[in-house]
Amino acid sequence: MKILIIEDENQIASYIKKGLEEQGFSCLIAENGIDGLHCALEGDYSLIILDIMLPVLDGWAVLKAIRSKKETPVIILSARDRVDDRVRGFDNGADDYLIKPFAFPELYARINNILRRHQVINPSEVISIGGIEVDPIKHRAYVKGITIELSAKEFMLLLFFMRHSGKALTRSQIASHVWDINFDTDTNVIDVAVRRLRQKVELDPVTKYIHTVRGVGYIFELRNAD
Structure with missing residues (x-):
């Protein structure tokens, strides 16, 4: 099962990728909005983790473009913690919104919850x-x-x-x-x-x-x- 991580902070992206791969996922990192959008539209992913404050093309534009073409689940991961930002995320089609800094177990739990809702098999199952x-x-x-x-x-x-x-x-x-x-x-x-x-x-x-x-x-x- 493959997850796309659209995140320009290398330390955070690597931290997420390492944790998810230990749980049996396959992950791909895109470091800016243009590359992330290309990967999201051209690839086949079970879920997308999307930062908002991205270079070249911001996360809002990426989310809007993804939703115009695909229904792939999206979790927004952002330091923007205002209620208005969270509401905007959900209004634009995000499945969840997690504020930085975060603990990996919480991110993993939210991923599993979304995958269950979308009836995707838990990747950790034997x-x-x-x-x-x-x-x-x-x-x-x-x-x-x-x-x-x-x-x-x-x-x-x-x-x-x-x-x-x-x-x-x-x-x-x-x-x-x-x-x-x-x-x-x-x-x-x-x-x-x-x-x-x-x-x-x-x-x-x-x-x-x-x-x-x-x-x-x-x-x-x-x-x-x-």
Whole structure:
């Protein structure tokens, strides 16, 4: 699950990103309003954390532009603590408004509350499919009870596959969510990573999990080999 952080204060943005990634989220930081708006409109995010006092384009303009195109949940995070500012935030479509300084547990609780309202799965839940189990909090993966050693990107790739089990995923989607990059057709990094992941999770010749969808990308679902 991916969260966009539009925040120009590096220390705050890094603090939020670190805390959320420890809880199993994938995060992208945008340091100004223009970049943040571009990411918000072009990417697929479960939630957006938005500062108001941004360079280039302020948060009010960013929020208005987002709401004209998308319904992605938005939490405003701002040092502006006047009632008028909070009311303006809600009137313009924000889902919540948190005043700086803040404690991370409160931000995390508000994020979970919004995601529950939008019926998004809690990213900290252990996922188990066909003998594979992934624990986002402990950052561990098991195949039929056996712990498997995965790199950070392999773990994120497996988690992304399992959270979208049964859905065909394009290479562009995988690149965006796991590597935070735009997919380059001349780059085989995704195919190499998938091949390595297959070798680690498909421990017997009968059970197969990751399948190529020709012309599209990959799909994760339990099948028996022909």
